[in-house]
Amino acid sequence: xxxxxxEAAATEDGALGQDPRKRRQIMDGARAVFMEKGFDAxxxxxxxxxxxxSKGTLYVYFExxxxxxxxxxxxxxxxxxxxxxxxxxxxxxxxxxxTDCGTRLVEILTRPYYVQAMRTVxxxxxxxxxxGQEFYGRGPALCADQIxxxxxSQVKAGALEIEDxxxxxxxxxxxxxxxxxxxxxxGIVSTPSEAEIRERVAxxxxxxxxxxxxxxxxx
Numbered sequence: 001x002x003x004x005x006x007e008a009a010a011t012e013d014g015a016l017g018q019d020p021r022k023r024r025q026i027m028d029g030a031r032a033v034f035m036e037k038g039f040d041a042x043x044x045x046x047x048x049x050x051x052x053x054s055k056g057t058l059y060v061y062f063e064x065x066x067x068x069x070x071x072x073x074x075x076x077x078x079x080x081x082x083x084x085x086x087x088x089x090x091x092x093x094x095x096x097x098x099t100d101c102g103t104r105l106v107e108i109l110t111r112p113y114y115v116q117a118m119r120t121v122x123x124x125x126x127x128x129x130x131x132g133q134e135f136y137g138r139g140p141a142l143c144a145d146q147i148x149x150x151x152x153s154q155v156k157a158g159a160l161e162i163e164d165x166x167x168x169x170x171x172x173x174x175x176x177x178x179x180x181x182x183x184x185x186x187g188i189v190s191t192p193s194e195a196e197i198r199e200r201v202a203x204x205x206x207x208x209x210x211x212x213x214x215x216x217x218x219x
Contacts, residue, residue, distance in 0.1 A: 102176035175204035
């Protein structure tokens, strides 16, 4: 985009990409286009048209559709994920806390829209590795950090025996998704019910507690 176009777009919005209403307007338009056409078929022209902004303005806010896509998915999931991973460190019923957290987390990850988003990101990663890093940092890494913090507090409280809470958090997340997410990504199974998810996560939590529970550690 030329400097002249960028300056004109910046003038229109008051500052370079700083108007939250305009950003939301663009993201709403992008979501409609991605839902209708899919990521590959969507173009920045389509998105600008759907959002009701000039192409120059669109590029002021997002340099390409890949970054726009990641921003859209991350923003839509951020609030949901925060509600899932804000764990009560004073609740020492680790089995119940992890079962609830894992169930809600897997329920989000297995929604068709999010599964498609993960497929899209994977298709972009080879040519734009930073997109994958950004997507991972805003989602899985954030969840792992918060779960690790909860596990650390439970180790201090004497409810768990774990040497590496960061590793244990990643292990729990993988256990919770076992037999579900990868099959969804490859189109082998359909979206599981909440009951099926809870049953699988409960088993995963049981396994986790056998390894890291205080009584298991004493054995």
